[in-house]
Amino acid sequence: MQQRIQAAVNEIGTVLLGKERQIRLAMCCLISGGHLLIEDLPGMGKTTLAHALARVFGLDFNRIQFTSDLLPADILGVSIFEQQSGRFTFHPGPIFRQLILADEINRTTPKTQSALLEAMEEGQVSVEGETRPLPSPFFVIATQNPGSLAGTFPLPESQLDRFLMRIGIGYPDPRAERKLLESDHDRSRGAKVQQLMTVADLIEMRSLAATITLSPLLLDYVQRLIARTRDSDEVHFGLSPRGSIAVVRAAKTWAFMEGRQHAVPEDVQAVLPAVVEHRLRAATDAEGRTGTALAQRLLSEVDVF
Amino acid sequence: MDIAYQIPRLALLWVLSSVLLVVLPHVLRLPAWITVLALACIIWRLLIFVGRANYPGKLVKAVLVMVVLPLTVVQTRAQGVGVDAAVTLLLLGVVFKLLEMQYKRDIVIVIALCYVLIMVGFIYSQTIPASLYSLMSATVITGALISLNRDNARNTFANNSRLAARIVLQAIPLTIVLFVLVPRVSPLWTMPLPVSQTRTGITDEMTPGDISSLGRSAELAFRVSFDGAAPAHQQLYWRGLVLDFFDGRTWRRAGSSFLSFNMVSRSASPSRGIGQGTPVAYDVILEPTQQTWLYALQLAELNAQDIAQDRNYTLQTSKPISQRMRYQVRSYLENQTDLELTGTQLARSLQMPEDDNNPLSLAMAQEWRATSSGDREYVQQVMSHFREEQFYYTLNPPLLSEASIDDFLFNTREGFCGHYAGTFVYLMRAAGIPARVVVGYQGGEYNRFEDYTMVYQYNAHAWAEVWFEGEGWVQFDPTGAVAPERISLGVEAVFADQPGFMEDSGFSMMRFRDYQWLNTLRLRLDALDYAWNRWVVSYDEDLQLDLMDELFGENARSGLMIALGIGTSLFFGIVAFFMLRGGRGAAxxxxxxxxxxxxxxxxxxxxxxxxxxxxxxxxxxxxxxxxxxxxxxxxxxxxxxxxxxxxxxxxxxxxxxxxxxxxxxxxxxxxxxxxxxxxxxxxxxxxxxxxx
Structure with missing residues (x-):
């Protein structure tokens, strides 16, 4: 199974050059069954990554571009009166897919944001009094621009908390960029990514990852990390239990992807920044821009043993 | 902490009991109306607590203060401005504060005042029971503080008392370190201590018969610990005062002999007193006497700024001794004093009553002196007269007539040490030999548990000193001639069966000294009390430096600082170790x-x-x-x-x-x-x- 994961990572790597770590994190998030938030500047490959992921796993993919005038109904779907049948028929919105790319989620109004986030949490949507289940697996990759850009509605902490991970993609290194420039670049390249896995594989991996052993020593370490965020004067709010569960869940998947039957502190350290950065905020910080630094401090100050 | 927060109900009970505890020790000392007022305030607060009464209105409070202030002024006028008046005001402040104790801020003030009252208690009493009581009060007050600040769920009586006890117990090691090591400085001001009117111990006049009243008291006079072995019982003559004026009935101090000189000037003029052999060094803790003289063996030497020695070699202080006092003395048991007497001294030691009405004694003295070959022989003759004739040593001598000496020598022949010493000196002076009466204590009971000697009031004694040409003052004890076992075994051996001995002591453990285990218990308790006084209560700058000298030698003062630093950091280090270890131990x-x-x-x-x-x-x-x-x-x-x-x-x-x-x-x-x-x-x- 690990070879297949590695193959999938390599396959995505052909379109997103030199970003193996981000790809693995995104896959870890997908296998853990959590939603992913990618925060970066426009044009860094957010959409490419989402596209490639969907194709590798053979998922049903849709992209929703969030704008400031987008309404909840535009995502969830509406019932329209059909004159032929003389009845209201539900026209499902773009959300009824296995993988949604919610582009620029912070450009839309809080009302629409919460419609999407509710769907993410519940795995179902309620439209006009009727509850309709979303397809399974249901996976959202949301992208957002850094909050300081004009015309954004920052997501509140309560909604950020629903994303298992937040990653940035970052500029490619010079070699990767050169390769990118040399190649005949066009958008259709994403379509060349081969499907290497099926939805069944994804579900199997998910159940396998859940069986990874967590030793008391490792849990002690995780608890010390969590406790540090709660005790420290530097941190505004400590991690919630949902946050600590997320750390453990992601660490298990990471260990599984590494081909181990047990999790080690390195697994926790690998996923911790992505899992906690968006949930932490320095006590002195009103904008919520300091999570990265705090997560790094956490790793370098809390000892493993 | 939210200062205006309502008081938790349990905290109120804690505070009321702590107030009760800190007020109790003062009850006996202060006027009864204060006790009544304090109790009334506590009960009123309890009634408010159970909802039977209301907080006092402004008028009531004003009236209370208006009534109490004049009362305090009256009390101050009666007793003088002193600690008592200040304590009264402080106490009243605390109990009145109870009545307006509605919010957390008020209760914090009351708790702080309770801590202050504990300290005030130490002004009056520093004994072991008092200290234990204070420790208990401190625990209860700490419990009140805990109860005030705890959330409701865990705020139970058992929880709070456990935590309070733990806090107090944990504080004890640090207290000891700080007590021993924090540099002691002499106080910047002296506290006008309450002076008790009742004076104890020997007085500065002796009418034959009144030392025997001390024989009825088993109170402790002082305790002595010797460096090395204690001298024999018959050498333990604790000189207190020299009485050299006799008016026919009573012996007194003649004028002021207070030409004080210190040790330096005495060693400069060695003819005053020369010690021979090795001196006996000892350490005395004197119980408060309210008098100005101290007790020491013969020819004492000491280094203390506030103690002077007068020309009769007795030790004097400038202020009455109202607290336990500790002093260190060296004494030469073999000595030679005053080879020459000045004119005043000679006149004083030969003084006879002006209207002397003891012709028989006077005649007998002159006759004996005439027939004897020298002063020495005459003294021996008088001593053997006491020894061989039918004289009795008794606690209950008959009253003497106006001609006291004649009556005693030829008629009653029953007397206490005062009779013998007085008569002996009279006979010496009658024969023209300089002599004087010395009063003090003789003997003492050895306590083997802490290696010291206890001297009780019933050890009070009077003896004589006679001056010989070329020899100086020589000590004679006519009582020893009459009742040798008084000197060699102690007063208890002589008087154990006499009615009146120690009868003022009530239910004293001294009366049960025949029961072995009770006696051991008594000695052990006294030893404990002695150690407490010696090492804790009288621990001052000198003792601290002595201790540091032993530990660090030369640089005692810097050693003290280093020890303080190490001691405190060690304590906090241990605390920190356990605190930090607690979180990581399991890993x-x-x-x-x-x-x-x-x-x-x-x-x-x-x-x-x-x-x-x-x-x-x-x-x-x-x-x-x-x-x-x-x-x-x-x-x-x-x-x-x-x-x-x-x-x-x-x-x-x-x-x-x-x-x-x-x-x-x-x-x-x-x-x-x-x-x-x-x-x-x-x-x-x-x-x-x-x-x-």
Missing amino acids: RDPATRLYLTLAADLAELGIPRRVGEGAGDYCRRVAMERPDLASDMEQVTRVYEQLSYASGGRQDDTELQSLLEEFRKVLRGMRLRLLSRSKRVGLTLSELGRSR
């Missing part, structure tokens, strides 16, 4: 401990493990920096991870044990190879033993 399983020893070895090789670096990352870094260690390190890390992270706490013990054994083996192998490869000296075989 130290055997495998991790072993692994960390390896990490320590590698750190010495220059590859320390970073904080937050996991075993795998560390292994990769070590392998990169020291490729020669890579395979070993990988093996160790693999087994360690297996042991620590793969077990999940599910494996049974034997499997874990065998893994641990394997880890030990791998680790030992690696460290051995480390040893053989590196040129490092530090890693010895004994260090390797740690991994076993």
Whole structure:
């Protein structure tokens, strides 16, 4: 199974050059069954990554571009009166897919944001009094621009908390960029990514990852990390239990992807920044821009043993 | 803390009981109306607590203060401005504050005042029971503070008392360190201590008959501990005062003999007093007497600024002794004093009553002096007269007539030490030999538990000193001629069966000294009290420096500072150790401990493990920096991870044990190879033993 994961990572790597770590994190998030938030500047490959992921796993993919005038109904779907049948028929919105790319989620109004986030949490949507289940697996990759850009509605902490991970993609290194420039670049390249896995594989991996052993020593370490965020004067709010569960869940998947039957502190350290950065905020910080630094401090100050 | 927060109900009970506890010791000392008022206030507050009464209105409060202030002024006028008046005001402040105690802020004030009242208690009493009582009060007050600040769920009586006791107990070691080591400075001002009107001990006049009233008291006069062995019982003459004026009935001090001179000037004029042989050094703790004289053996020497020695070699202080006092003395039991007498001294030691009406005695003295060959022989004659004639030593002598000396010598012949000493000196002076009466104590009871001697009021005694040409003052004890066992065995042996002996002592343990175990108990209790006084209550700058001298020699003062620093940091270090260890203790399983020893070895090789670096990352870094260690390190890390992270706490013990054994083996192998490869000296075989 690990070879297949590695193959999938390599396959995505052909379109997103030199970003193996981000790809693995995104896959870890997908296998853990959590939603992913990618925060970066426009044009860094957010959409490419989402596209490639969907194709590798053979998922049903849709992209929703969030704008400031987008309404909840535009995502969830509406019932329209059909004159032929003389009845209201539900026209499902773009959300009824296995993988949604919610582009620029912070450009839309809080009302629409919460419609999407509710769907993410519940795995179902309620439209006009009727509850309709979303397809399974249901996976959202949301992208957002850094909050300081004009015309954004920052997501509140309560909604950020629903994303298992937040990653940035970052500029490619010079070699990767050169390769990118040399190649005949066009958008259709994403379509060349081969499907290497099926939805069944994804579900199997998910159940396998859940069986990874967590030793008391490792849990002690995780608890010390969590406790540090709660005790420290530097941190505004400590991690919630949902946050600590997320750390453990992601660490298990990471260990599984590494081909181990047990999790080690390195697994926790690998996923911790992505899992906690968006949930932490320095006590002195009103904008919520300091999570990265705090997560790094956490790793370098809390000892493993 | 929210200062305006309502008081938790349990906290109120705690505070009321602490107020009750701190007020109680003062009840006996202060006027009754204050006690009544305090109790009334406490009860009123209790009634408010149960909802039967209301807080007092402004008018009531004003009236209370208006009534109480004049009363306090009256009390102050009666007793003088002193500690008592201040304590009264403080107490009233506390109990009145109870009545307007509605919010947390008020209760905090009351609690702080309770702590102050505990300290005030120490002004009056510093005994062991008082200290234990204060400790208990402090615990209760601390309990009140805890109860005030705890959330409701855990705010139970048992919880609070447990925590309060723990806090107080934990504070004791620090208290001891600070008590012993914080530099003691003499107080900047002196407290006008309450002076008790009742004076105890011997007085500065002696009418034959009144020393015997001391014989009825078993109160402690002072305690002495000797450096080295104590002198024999018959040498223990504790000189208090010299009485050299006789008016026919009563002996008094003649005028002022207070030409004080200190030790330096005396050694400059050695003819005053010369000690011979080795001096006896001892340490006296005197119970408060409200008098200005101290007690010491013959020819005392001491170094104390506030104690002077007058020309009769008695020790004097400038202020009445109202607290236990401690002084250190050296005495020469063999000595020679005053080879020459000045005119005043000679006149005083030969003084006779102006209207002397003891013709028989006077005639007898002159006749005997005429027939004897010298002063010495005459003295012997008088002594043998007391020894051989029918004189009796008794606590209950008959009253003497106006001609007291004649009456005693020729008629009653029953007397206490005062009779014998007075008559003896009279006979000396009648024959023209300078003599004087000395009053003080004789003897003492040895306490083997703390190696000191207790001197009681019933040890009070009077004897004589006679001056010989070329010899100076020589001590004679006519009582010893009458009742030798008084001097050699002690007053208890003589009077045990006489009515009146110690009869003022009530139900004193002294009366049961015949029961062995009770007597032992009495001695032990006294020994405890003595040690407390000697080492705790009288612990002052000098004693502190003495102690530091013993520990640090030359530089006692800097030693004190160093000891204080080390002592406090040691205390806080231990506290910090237990606090920090509490959080991490569980993480130290055997495998991790072993692994960390390896990490320590590698750190010495220059590859320390970073904080937050996991075993795998560390292994990769070590392998990169020291490729020669890579395979070993990988093996160790693999087994360690297996042991620590793969077990999940599910494996049974034997499997874990065998893994641990394997880890030990791998680790030992690696460290051995480390040893053989590196040129490092530090890693010895004994260090390797740690991994076993």
